[in-house]
Amino acid sequence: METLSYRHKAQERAAGSKSLAIIGVVASGNLEVLVERLLPDTECQVDINTAAEGFGAVWEAVVADFVERRSPGGLKLSINDGGARPDTVALRLAQAVRLIEEEDR
């Protein structure tokens, strides 16, 4: 197992008022993302626990791209990863932010 953590400055606070959301499942080629509104509005943190070791550079690039596109200010995202591909990771991160931004129906 490998543990990674990235902290970024975000341009804007993520919309909505929900305090947490979760998406995905820990399975082969898949991952879960738990997103919590815990940080100051301009901060964003992504903590990763992954079964696939040695891909730090790829994670760093995917996370940087995510922060730039979604501007997830105030959010702490925690990942349990079962060896997902970068496109799956990007999808789950985007889903997590959308979930915490939308109002409960």
Place this chain on the structure above:
Amino acid sequence: MNARKLEAPDVSRVANSKTVSWYEASARQRVRLMLDAGSFQEFIGPEQREQSPHLRVFDLPTQFDDGIVVGRGRIAGTSIFVAAQEGRFMGGAFGEVHGAKLTGLLRAARDTKSVPVLILFDTGGVRLQEANAGELAIAEIMRALIEARMAGVKIVGLIGGRAGCYGGGGLIAGCCSALAVSEQGRISVSGPEVIETNRGVEEFDSRDRALVWRTMGGKHRRLLGGAEAFVDDTIQSFRNITLHLIGSVPGFGLDVLKAEQARLEERLQRFGDCADAMDIWRAKDIFDAEAVPIMSSSDFIDLANRDGDPRYDAR
């Protein structure tokens, strides 16, 4: 929740639960779409990070909810407890934390003496990486389940997930007040591969999918009385049958146990010599037994109901 929100028809949600496949849905989707909108309150949610302490020893990734969602909610206004296993995380298998969450839920239900419990099974059995803790969890869950039933709680099991309901999950299911199963659901203790490994391919060919389904699948379990109800593979169907079952299943006591023992003895006597599920269907005088596996859900439900309702004096 304000009055306007209560009155507004939630069109998207209604469309969703009618069409969303139970088999394809995640544990969280099943809970969200089955219960009244916005009514679910989770206990020990993922943010508490109560994860398996054993998996890291094997260098395996954990899941924040340890593969089971437990909490309280409402279904058509009725207060219920609910537990849903996530079959895609380690095959929905029982570990120490996973099991403890279900045990705790059943004890909470016991203390209320009335609030029904829904168990959305989706499990291959005990997690091999924490087998001792998992086996103990199965025993604790069965004890807690029986104690809850003795206190007057109805416990309904719903089975239609990708992992089926195997191993200790099959034992727990057997202790429930009633079970509902879809065609995709399978209920057994030893799985197909386990039987083949221990007794040989002549005994059970695990790659023969038709054999697996007609031995352990939802249709056979319904015809044999192992499940009280057979449902279509949609979340709406499981919601409807749950409402029916919590309204109709009997209480629990010595007379019910005696009736169940009599039912099982009679079943063994009638079908004990049958070598295949199809022999049992023929022995039950089901017209065109060969057609049962390909029958549509609605035709099958008609057939199963003609064959006789489940005995409501037993279980």
